[in-house]
Amino acid sequence: MSLRREIIDVSKELLLKEGFAKLSMRKIANRAGVTATSIYLYFKNKDELLLALVEESIERLTSALKGAIDPSADPVKQLEKLTRTYVDYALENPQEYEIIYMVRPEEMPKYPREKFQQVRDIYEMIASIIRSGIEKHVLDVDDPMISAYTIWAQLHGVVSVVLSKRLDTRIPKQPFLDHAIDQIIHGFIIQRTPA
Amino acid sequence: MSLRREIIDVSKELLLKEGFAKLSMRKIANRAGVTATSIYLYFKNKDELLLALVEESIERLTSALKGAIDPSADPVKQLEKLTRTYVDYALENPQEYEIIYMVRPEEMPKYPREKFQQVRDIYEMIASIIRSGIEKHVLDVDDPMISAYTIWAQLHGVVSVVLSKRLDTRIPKQPFLDHAIDQIIHGFIIQRTPA
Amino acid sequence: MSLRREIIDVSKELLLKEGFAKLSMRKIANRAGVTATSIYLYFKNKDELLLALVEESIERLTSALKGAIDPSADPVKQLEKLTRTYVDYALENPQEYEIIYMVRPEEMPKYPREKFQQVRDIYEMIASIIRSGIEKHVLDVDDPMISAYTIWAQLHGVVSVVLSKRLDTRIPKQPFLDHAIDQIIHGFIIQRTPA
Amino acid sequence: MSLRREIIDVSKELLLKEGFAKLSMRKIANRAGVTATSIYLYFKNKDELLLALVEESIERLTSALKGAIDPSADPVKQLEKLTRTYVDYALENPQEYEIIYMVRPEEMPKYPREKFQQVRDIYEMIASIIRSGIEKHVLDVDDPMISAYTIWAQLHGVVSVVLSKRLDTRIPKQPFLDHAIDQIIHGFIIQRTPA
DNA sequence: CATGAATGAGTTTTCATTCAT
DNA sequence: CATGAATGAAAACTCATTCAT
Structure with missing residues (x-):
């Protein structure tokens, strides 16, 4: 190596x-x-090394997600699949996932702002699935971008609470994750499904 | 001073x-x-100072939330109010909010574990509202604790995405927040409201 | 107090x-x-405090020794008594004894040199016993001062080896002390006793 | 260098x-x-540096002593030679000698206890000479170890009194040393020589 | 007689980085 | 491609001491 x-x-x-x-x-x-x-x-220096870490971690997460999408499938199934993959990947590769958010822009003022926004790719993927759902009339959403961003933010909240080891010890991890994903994704779909 | x-x-x-x-x-x-x-x-030392910061920040957040609850009100209204207060407080007092999550347990092995778990108070509040909703038959939930924890995790995700300045510049902050809160709280309520 | x-x-x-x-x-x-x-x-300051400690410790040692002398007794018996008292006092009051030698003149350049030489009193006592032994023709010594100084140095060596905890664990303390004192004092007396 | x-x-x-x-x-x-x-x-740190100083100093003293021994010589002569060498080395290399005793075990709790006991080599040398004297019937001693330890303690006393600059200015150094060594070594030999 | 608040100089140690090789 | 030697800046922390009260 x-x-x-x-x-x-x-x-x-x-x-x-x-x-x-x-x-x-x-x-x-x-x-x-x-x-x-x-x-x-x-x-070149420590900052560049950190940048490389973040870049690679973002890249790996996005490519894991990309690999999970089957554009020909039903958009709702796609969303379910993507969400699961997101959570699974994060929990199976905590070092990769945490690094993405560990380095805060404030602490790295020299970083090109755009590098931090490669994360965009992630919710762009969600957004485009939503858009295809709209096209196929299986979803009804005002602003696919905001919806995508919301889903991503919620996912991030759930995942980061588990990874940060702040998960209450009295709460079993797996049931919590199942419940949360269900809440996020089905809450979204049901509400946004045309009657 | x-x-x-x-x-x-x-x-x-x-x-x-x-x-x-x-x-x-x-x-x-x-x-x-x-x-x-x-x-x-x-x-006594840097750790104790940091601990004091975290403690005070948690304390302020929880007391802001406590002040927002009216136990005589409709549980659903209470949930809406609490959620709003949570987000508002976090965005108006970013330094207080971020500090709570900035110090990772791994980096502070000397911290008394319990201190980190004062955050529990937060979702205990959500849980007790949910429980009262169950009693009053306006909510129908299997495990109030898991539900509370899920809501809290989602809220945290939304808030932290905004505060971490990773919010896509193309997305307007307020609409995103409105949409997200709506998604979290009403998604939960609708689904869990007895038919 | x-x-x-x-x-x-x-x-x-x-x-x-x-x-x-x-x-x-x-x-x-x-x-x-x-x-x-x-x-x-x-x-006045830390140095003065240390000086006070040393002074008091020296003072206590010398007065313990003075109290042990019976000028009317046989000089040889006096020497034996004084030696025993020296060792006993040092071992029973290690803090007092060690302090006398712990503060080195080099580390306290401001100390009046004479303070450190209050220890003189100790071997002056030995010397005067030797002198009285010469007068009474029970001892025969060229230079009472050098002899006294030698005895004191030897005693200090034995005592400090025990106190510094460098005494080999295989060697029993009491037999060692008995043997050493015997060596020092009788070695001296026998050799210096007129035939 | x-x-x-x-x-x-x-x-x-x-x-x-x-x-x-x-x-x-x-x-x-x-x-x-x-x-x-x-x-x-x-x-690695200050302690390791100090340890290196002590180790080297002990090592130099013991090797100076080893170099002075001629196993084929008369045990009594060997003892005389060793004693002289000890005193001479200490006075010619005061920094080496003092360092050995300057670092107290209490102040260096992390030090491996054994390091402090490398000094053992010194009186082991004395002990083995005494043992060979016993074999050759020129010395008669109950416990060679205790005798060796006693001689060493006395030597240390004499040397350290001189080095600590507590030697009374009225007492000439060389005569004192000669007298003290004579006292220590011949006092021992005469007493312990078979009749 | 005693203190609480504050300081300036000092301590050991760690770090990112450089440069000649 | 890799290192060994070195540095300057900074870190957390401790200490003796002062001064107003």
């Missing part, structure tokens, strides 16, 4: 395990079995 | 503006017009 | 338990139940 | 001159002409 890959993987691992504050170039280097200096052969 | 207050306020301000990683005792002290040493007269 | 007394006692205790490096005004104050500021009402 | 060497040497120098309490990483670095950070390239 290339050293660049190794550095990225190790960084993600450390970022998730010890948090943003404790992620240091030296620790990454140690874990990767190289000198800290070597990181600079592949990344 | 007492120096203790000043330190807390300045810290919240800096925490929101520059993020967790760049919050340093010296910067806080400078901004408060005192020596870094003086902070230690009021807080 | 006066606060001055309390401060001195607490300081000695801390000095022995945690060592010179960790002795701080605040810790002393805490342990004494007062503010650090209060110490300055009784001692 | 390597920087590691330089750091150790400078540290010993400063430790002896200003004492344990005033030894700081920055001062060491300044004196060595580097940044404080550089010290951490060679020593």
Whole structure:
């Protein structure tokens, strides 16, 4: 495996395990079995490395979602599938998912704003499914973009509550997730389905 | 104003503006017009200061919510009111709200676990409204706790997407919020209202 | 008890338990139940406090020794008694004894050199016993001062090895002490006794 | 010279001159002409540096002593030689000698206990000479270990009194040393020589 | 007699980064 | 492609001390 890959993987691992504050170039280097200096052969500086992490994580999430869509299927089924995939991917790849939101724009003022908005692809996918549902008259929505954004925001809320380990211990994870997804997606569909 | 207050306020301000990683005792002290040493007269160490911030922020959010509840009102109205208050408070006091979730348990292993779970009060409030709705036969829900938790998670998702400045610039904030709240609360109510 | 007394006692205790490096005004104050500021009402600064500790400790050791001497007794018996008392006192009051040697002149350049030489009293006592032994023709010594100094140095070596906890665990303390004292004092007497 | 060497040497120098309490990483670095950070390239932290100092000092003393022993020689002569060497080495290398005893176990709780007991080698050497004297019937001793330990403790007393600059100015150093060594070693030998 | 509030200088340590090789 | 040596800046924290009360 290339050293660049190794550095990225190790960084993600450390970022998730010890948090943003404790992620240091030296620790990454140690874990990767190289000198800290070597990181600079592949990344201009720490910010660029972080940017690469975020970019890759967003990219992986979106491609996981893209792979889950079958454009020929029923839009409602597509939405269900996409939602499930979103939650499953996030919970199966917590390091990838958390990294996307861990690095806040405020802390990285040098970052090109657009990089942070690659997330757009995600709700664009939701939006286009909704639009195709409208076309096929199985959905009735005023503003597909706002609806898509809403669904995404709700999904993010549910997922992040679980990942942040703030899930109340008295509440069983799986039933909560099932219930929440049902609430989000069917709540949306039922309401928006033409009578 | 007492120096203790000043330190807390300045810290919240800096925490929101520059993020967790760049919050340093010296910067806080400078901004408060005192020596870094003086902070230690009021807080044992940085962790205790951060803990104080989180505690106060949680406390303020919950008391804002408590103040918004009228137990004699219709449970459905209560839910609507609480939801609105939640979102309004979060958007009007972004520093208070973000601080609650900014400090991750992983990064603060010394924090008493319970402190992080004071957030429970929030969805306990939602749950008890739901329970009273069940008693009054205006709501029909299997598990009030899971339902409350779901509503809270969705609210958090919506709010945090706005606050994290990841809101797509093409999407107007207020309509999005209206739509999202409507989706969350009415989606829940309609579905759960006895026929 | 006066606060001055309390401060001195607490300081000695801390000095022995945690060592010179960790002795701080605040810790002393805490342990004494007062503010650090209060110490300055009784001692000009930390150096003066340390000086007071050393002075008092030397004073107590010398007066313990003085109390053990019976000038009318046989000089040899006096030497035996004095030696025993020295070792016993040091082992029974380790904090007092160690403090005398813990504060090195190099670390306290401001100290009046003479303060450190109050220890002289100790071997002056030994010397005068030796001198009376010479007068009474029970001892035969070239230079009573050098002999006294030698005895004192040897005693200090034995005592400090025990107190510094560097005594080999395989060696039983009491037999070692008995043997050492015997070696020092009888070795001296036998050799120096006129034939 | 390597920087590691330089750091150790400078540290010993400063430790002896200003004492344990005033030894700081920055001062060491300044004196060595580097940044404080550089010290951490060679020593994990301050404790490890101090440990290295103690270790090296013990090692040098013991090897000086080992070099002075001629196993084929008469045990009594060996003892005389060893004693002389001990005192000479200590007085010629005061920084090396003092460092061995300057760091108290209490102040360095993290130190491996064994490190402090490398000093054992010293009196083991004395003990084995005594044992060979017993075998050759030129010495008669109950417990060679206790005897060795006693001799060592006395030597340490004499040396440390001189090095601590508490030697009375009225007492000439060399005569005192000669007298003390004579007292220690011949006092022992005469008493313990079979009739 | 004692304190509470504050400070300035200092401590050890960690970090991102550079540069010559 | 990779390193070893080094640095300057900054971090959290501690300390002795002062001063007004």
